[in-house]
Amino acid sequence: ASQPLPKTMKGVIIEKTGGTEVLQYKTDLAVPEPKDGQILVKNDYVGINYIDTYFRTGLYPPPSYPYMLGREAEGTIVATGPDTPHGLKTGDRIVYLSEATYAEYTAAPAAKAIKIPSGIEPTIASAALLQGLTALTLIREAYHVQKGDWVLVHAAAGGVGLWLCQLLAAVGAKTIATASTPEKLELAKKAGAEVLINYSHEDVKAKVDEVTNKQGVAAVFDGVGKATFDLSLDCLARKGTVASFGNASGAVPPLAISRLGAKNAKVLRPTLFNYIATREEFEQYTNELFDFIVKDKMDVRVHKVYDLKDVATAHEDIEGRKTTGKLLLKP
Numbered sequence: 174a175s176q177p178l179p180k181t182m183k184g185v186i187i188e189k190t191g192g193t194e195v196l197q198y199k200t201d202l203a204v205p206e207p208k209d210g211q212i213l214v215k216n217d218y219v220g221i222n223y224i225d226t227y228f229r230t231g232l233y234p235p236p237s238y239p240y241m242l243g244r245e246a247e248g249t250i251v252a253t254g255p256d257t258p259h260g261l262k263t264g265d266r267i268v269y270l271s272e273a274t275y276a277e278y279t280a281a282p283a284a285k286a287i288k289i290p291s292g293i294e295p296t297i298a299s300a301a302l303l304q305g306l307t308a309l310t311l312i313r314e315a316y317h318v319q320k321g322d323w324v325l326v327h328a329a330a331g332g333v334g335l336w337l338c339q340l341l342a343a344v345g346a347k348t349i350a351t352a353s354t355p356e357k358l359e360l361a362k363k364a365g366a367e368v369l370i371n372y373s374h375e376d377v378k379a380k381v382d383e384v385t386n387k388q389g390v391a392a393v394f395d396g397v398g399k400a401t402f403d404l405s406l407d408c409l410a411r412k413g414t415v416a417s418f419g420n421a422s423g424a425v426p427p428l429a430i431s432r433l434g435a436k437n438a439k440v441l442r443p444t445l446f447n448y449i450a451t452r453e454e455f456e457q458y459t460n461e462l463f464d465f466i467v468k469d470k471m472d473v474r475v476h477k478v479y480d481l482k483d484v485a486t487a488h489e490d491i492e493g494r495k496t497t498g499k500l501l502l503k504p
């Protein structure tokens with residue numbers, strides 16, 4: 174028989190936006206009840222993503238308070254709501270996307286949960302889901318990367334960055350990687366990048382011109398935002414695409430669309446959610462990601478596993494550019 178569920182749990186909430194001091198670790202939060210279409214998950218590993226810091230600082234305003242951060246986790250289903258589609262049941266080991274994952278238990282939408290295949294370790298799956306799906310949808314949908322394309326990836330040793338390097342290598346593109354330290358560039362190289370540029374002191378545009386024979390790159394995947402956006406446009410080939418998908422250095426200021434005429438450039442600002450809004454899209458991309466992990470032997474790098482109560486240190490580390498790959502929380 175299954176264990177009775179506790180009434181209270183550990184979790185992290187905020188009651189206002191600000192620095193890491195607004196993160197409140199609690200031990201007496203109510204365990205949520207799964208509603209229609211939801212599952213209750215006991216989380217084993219909770220993924221940290223840069224977006225968590227945007228909600229903490231208020232760059233993306235939380236909808237109400239108290240607000241619980243977190244967008245993904247891995248764990249075991251311990252209860253289901255009245256109507257749980259997609260064949261999920263109590264006892265299943267899953268990865269999922271949801272809000273409010275910085276906790277022991279999360280009531281998550283079944284539509285964004287999927288069983289972990291037997292060939293993949295749960296820790297690997299937990300570290301892969303959100304950032305892997307982001308990279309995969311970027312190279313398929315934001316700009317469908319072709320074999321032989323030159324592509325520029327900023328912050329290439331970050332969570333999404335290392336995924337981009339590996340997936341781009343797997344599809345036969347040639348990656349130019351930027352990062353702020355030699356150690357980070359070395360990781361990008363191991364992940365498959367061909368050209369390495371330290372953007373804290375090297376001339377990125379000159380190096381891109383040199384390796385592409387002054388043609389520029391077919392696409393730039395830019396999660397850095399404010400600090401790199403103009404550079405990204407400058408490095409494009411004629412008819413190239415800048416996918417501006419994040420704001421690690423701050424939000425990109427408004428853009429005069431007349432600037433795109435110089436190269437007939439395309440600029441888009443994609444979100445993962447709008448590429449996987451339907452169950453069909455979510456399953457298709459997640460299964461494809463699992464296939465890449467198994468068949469192409471993707472190296473899913475975990476930077477560090479932090480205890481849930483040390484969440485402030487984890488936020489300081491990712492915002493302080495001290496991390497590479499995935500940060501996980503252990504509730």
Ligand code: NDP
Pocket residue numbers: 221222223224303304307328329330331332333334351352353354357396397400418419420421422423443444445446491492493494495496497498
């Ligand atoms: P990362 O692990 O990539 O961490 C951010 C990295 O950005 C740092 O390691 C750092 O690398 C670089 N960076 C450059 N300038 C700054 C700065 N001023 N402050 C802090 N970091 C800086 O994080 P994630 O992989 O979680 O996310 C990467 C980006 O992708 C984020 O912008 C995030 O919002 C975005 N994202 C967007 C999604 C979407 O749906 N649109 C989904 C998932 C992520 P370095 O030291 O090498 O410069």
